[in-house]
Amino acid sequence: MTQPRPPSQQRADSVAAPRRFPLRELTLFLALMVVVLAVYTAMGSAYGTRMLVESACYAILALGLTIQWGYAGQFNAGVMGFVALGGFCAMFFSIPVNEAFWNSELPGELGLALLYMLAAIVLVVAASRLDRIGIPKPLRTLIAVVLGVVLYMVVINNFREVAGQIESQAGFIGGMALPVWFGWIVGGALAGGVGYFIGHVCLGLRSDYLAIATIGIAEIIKAFLKNADWLTRGTATVSPLPWPVPGPGEVGFTLARALYLSVTAVIIAVIFFLLHRAYNAPWGRMIRAIRDNEVSAAAMGKDINKRRLEIFVLGCILMGIGGAVLASFNSLFDPQGYLPLNHTFLVLVMVILGGPGNNLGTIFGAVAVYIIWLMSEPLALFLMQLAVDIGSATFGWDAPTNLDSRALQARVFVIGLLISLVLRFAPKGMLPEKVRHHG
CATH class of the missing domain: 1.10.287 (Helix Hairpins)
Structure with a gap:
C-alpha cells in the first residue's frame, strides 16, 4: 500500500509542477503582430513606427494603472493629472534657458x-x-x-x-536645458510626490469615492498648468521639445522614430522585469492579500495603509514617466491637450482589455487598444465614403461635407463597443491575472 506523502513534499511538488504552454498568450501576440504588419503595409513605415512609439508610452501608463487597480484594487480615475505632471517636467527641464x-x-x-x-x-x-x-x-x-x-x-x-x-x-x-532623460526621472518623482500627498487624503476612501476624488485632483492639476502662463505658457503651448535620440531633421522620420521606439522598449522591459519580480516576491503576495481580504491581512499584522500608499505612489511614478516620454515624443507641451478621454479613459480600457494585474496582458491591451483607437478613424472614413458612393450611384444621395469629423467621432463609438464586448465576454481581460495556488 502506497504511503501518503508528507504535506511539505506535496507543497514542493505543487511548486515544481510544470507550467502549461502559453498558447493563449502566443496566439494573441501573433494576431497583434499581424495587425501591426497590416498597418505598416497600409499606412507606411513612418506612420506605423509612430503608432508603436505612442502605444509604448501608453503601455507605461497602463502598467502604472494596473499595479494600482490590479495589484491593490485602487481605482484611480485621475491618470490624466499625473500624465500632465510628467509632460510638464519633460518640457521644463529640457527646453533651452x-x-x-x-x-x-x-x-x-x-x-x-x-x-x-x-x-x-x-x-x-x-x-x-x-x-x-x-x-x-x-x-x-x-x-x-x-x-x-x-x-x-x-x-x-x-x-x-x-x-x-x-x-x-x-x-x-523658460527651461533648464538639461538632458531629456533627467526631465523624465523628475517627472516620475514629481508625480510620485503628488501621489504621496494625495494618498494620505484619499486612500481612506473606497471604490467610487476614490475615483471621484482623483478625477477632481486631475482637473485641478490641469487647470493650474493651463493658467500658469508664467510657468508653462498656458494655451500658447511650448514647442519643440528635444528628443533623447537624433531627431527627424537629422536622420529622417522613420529612423528617428525607430530609435525612439528602442528607448521606450528598453524602459518597458526594465519596468516589466521589476514589476514581475515584485509581483512574485513576498511584497507582491502581501499586496494581493490586502486587495482580496483587507481584514484578514490586518489581522496578520500587515500595515494596510502603508502598503496601499506604496502601491499608489509606485503607480503614479510610472504614470509620470509615461507622460514625460509621451510629451517628448510629441515634441509639444499643451496643457489644454490633456483630456480625460485620451489620458484616463483610454488607459482604463487598455487595462480592462489586457487584464488587471497581468503585466503582459496590460502591454498587449495597450498596443491593441491604441491601434484600434488610431485606425478606427481612417477605417470609419473609408466605410462612410464607400456608403456615400454607393448611395449616390444607386439612389442619388447628396454627399455630406463633414465626413472627416464624423469619422473622428467613430473612435469613441468603437472604444465604447469594445469595452462593452470585453466586459460581457471576457470580464477578467484577454489575459487574466494568474494566481498560483500552492498545496
Whole structure:
C-alpha cells in the first residue's frame, strides 16, 4: 500500500509542477503582430513606427494603472493629472534657458514670492497645532482658518504681480536645458510626490469615492498648468521639445522614430522585469492579500495603509514617466491637450482589455487598444465614403461635407463597443491575472 506523502513534499511538488504552454498568450501576440504588419503595409513605415512609439508610452501608463487597480484594487480615475505632471517636467527641464528671464531681476522677485508662500504655509500649519499648547480646539480651528484666508489673499496678490511681470517682460521663465532623460526621472518623482500627498487624503476612501476624488485632483492639476502662463505658457503651448535620440531633421522620420521606439522598449522591459519580480516576491503576495481580504491581512499584522500608499505612489511614478516620454515624443507641451478621454479613459480600457494585474496582458491591451483607437478613424472614413458612393450611384444621395469629423467621432463609438464586448465576454481581460495556488 502506497504511503501518503508528507504535506511539505506535496507543497514542493505543487511548486515544481510544470507550467502549461502559453498558447493563449502566443496566439494573441501573433494576431497583434499581424495587425501591426497590416498597418505598416497600409499606412507606411513612418506612420506605423509612430503608432508603436505612442502605444509604448501608453503601455507605461497602463502598467502604472494596473499595479494600482490590479495589484491593490485602487481605482484611480485621475491618470490624466499625473500624465500632465510628467509632460510638464519633460518640457521644463529640457527646453533651452530663457535669457530674457534670467538676465533680469525677475528670478529674485519670483524666489521671494515663493519664500513668502512657503512661510505662509508654515504659519497655517503651526496655527492648526495650537491645541498642543493648551488652546481649545474650536479656537485653534478659527485662528487657523482666519490666518489662512488672510495670508492667502496677501500672498496670492503678491504672486500675481510677479507672474504678470514675468509674462510681460520675458513671456515665461523658460527651461533648464538639461538632458531629456533627467526631465523624465523628475517627472516620475514629481508625480510620485503628488501621489504621496494625495494618498494620505484619499486612500481612506473606497471604490467610487476614490475615483471621484482623483478625477477632481486631475482637473485641478490641469487647470493650474493651463493658467500658469508664467510657468508653462498656458494655451500658447511650448514647442519643440528635444528628443533623447537624433531627431527627424537629422536622420529622417522613420529612423528617428525607430530609435525612439528602442528607448521606450528598453524602459518597458526594465519596468516589466521589476514589476514581475515584485509581483512574485513576498511584497507582491502581501499586496494581493490586502486587495482580496483587507481584514484578514490586518489581522496578520500587515500595515494596510502603508502598503496601499506604496502601491499608489509606485503607480503614479510610472504614470509620470509615461507622460514625460509621451510629451517628448510629441515634441509639444499643451496643457489644454490633456483630456480625460485620451489620458484616463483610454488607459482604463487598455487595462480592462489586457487584464488587471497581468503585466503582459496590460502591454498587449495597450498596443491593441491604441491601434484600434488610431485606425478606427481612417477605417470609419473609408466605410462612410464607400456608403456615400454607393448611395449616390444607386439612389442619388447628396454627399455630406463633414465626413472627416464624423469619422473622428467613430473612435469613441468603437472604444465604447469594445469595452462593452470585453466586459460581457471576457470580464477578467484577454489575459487574466494568474494566481498560483500552492498545496
